[in-house]
Amino acid sequence: MRQILYGIKYLIDYHIFKKNTPLIAGLTLTDKCNLHCRHCKVANTGKENLSFKESITILNSFYKEGGRSIYFQGGEPFMWHDGEHCLEDLVMQAHEIGYLTTVIYTNGTIPIETSADTVFISIDGLQKTHDFLRGKTFDRIMRNIQQSEHPSLYINFTINNYNKDEIEAFCEHVDRIDQIRGIFFYFHTPYYGYDDLYIEAPERGEILIRLLDFKKKYKILNSRAGIKSAINNEWKRPLNICRVYEKEKMYECCSFPGNPELCKNCGYLSYAEIDQTLKLKPSAIFNALKYF
Numbered sequence: 660m661r662q663i664l665y666g667i668k669y670l671i672d673y674h675i676f677k678k679n680t681p682l683i684a685g686l687t688l689t690d691k692c693n694l695h696c697r698h699c700k701v702a703n704t705g706k707e708n709l710s711f712k713e714s715i716t717i718l719n720s721f722y723k724e725g726g727r728s729i730y731f732q733g734g735e736p737f738m739w740h741d742g743e744h745c746l747e748d749l750v751m752q753a754h755e756i757g758y759l760t761t762v763i764y765t766n767g768t769i770p771i772e773t774s775a776d777t778v779f780i781s782i783d784g785l786q787k788t789h790d791f792l793r794g795k796t797f798d799r800i801m802r803n804i805q806q807s808e809h810p811s812l813y814i815n816f817t818i819n820n821y822n823k824d825e826i827e828a829f830c831e832h833v834d835r836i837d838q839i840r841g842i843f844f845y846f847h848t849p850y851y852g853y854d855d856l857y858i859e860a861p862e863r864g865e866i867l868i869r870l871l872d873f874k875k876k877y878k879i880l881n882s883r884a885g886i887k888s889a890i891n892n893e894w895k896r897p898l899n900i901c902r903v904y905e906k907e908k909m910y911e912c913c914s915f916p917g918n919p920e921l922c923k924n925c926g927y928l929s930y931a932e933i934d935q936t937l938k939l940k941p942s943a944i945f946n947a948l949k950y951f
């Protein structure tokens with residue numbers, strides 16, 4: 660209920676009073692990760708972790724600016740520690756400060772035990788493909804999902820050239836796992852250039868059209884409005900109401916700012932959802948209520 664009231668107030672402020680209150684921020688707690696995924700160049704680069712103190716400062720200041728949704732990411736956020744503090748301490752602090760939604764993005768290889776409201780687990784295909792892209796971890800992740808008692812687990816699936824043909828088979832697989840509430844699809848974004856994972860825009864469009872169809876049968880979290888805006892590549896970007904904090908620096912939208920060519924080819928479709936929610940598209944609003 661508090662989330663709904665906050666959402667209504669946010670939309671009134673945004674549309675009538677033209678306020679640009681920040682909506683959601685991510686804290687990159689660590690670059691340490693126990694995986695070496697093909698697409699990832701931000702893990703294990705030797706960067707320092709965020710400290711507990713710095714994390715709490717950011718949580719407080721973002722809340723004061725008006726933000727009420729926070730997510731924690733890495734590297735692998737469950738690997739983050741500062742002295743005796745672990746990820747759960749930050750989640751509890753965020754709740755205590757007053758955040759309405761706390762989210763964790765994890766690779767799922769560490770037992771999923773948290774009081775965060777929602778957990779997104781990255782899985783990029785069926786066993787063979789996922790293991791090729793992310794290392795031999797598919798079985799372990801599935802075990803962790805099945806053993807988790809968390810009530811709000813979702814999968815993040817980033818579509819690329821290697822997994823694009825098994826989207827429906829993956830949806831069928833996930834449909835049989837009760838703990839998973841849905842799959843959110845992204846596209847591989849060419850942050851580091853146009854590599855073998857990147858799918859050109861026309862083919863992305865064809866995949867998105869298929870996704871609209873699959874949505875009738877499977878637990879796909881992307882809304883119809885979000886998918887359609889991605890088909891037309893018309894969602895607003897960069898989105899300055901979304902923030903990402905990395906050691907000593909707050910970025911708007913993501914940590915690769917100021918590159919219009921990259922933004923044009925951005926596959927970060929959760930921002931398409933936010934854009935469509937702000938444009939008052941019912942399917943996007945309904946979707947947002949599931950995990951915000």
Ligand code: SF4
Nearest residue numbers: 896897912913922925
């Ligand atoms: S690539 Fe551009 S649109 Fe995509 S998340 Fe980064 S700044 Fe935002």
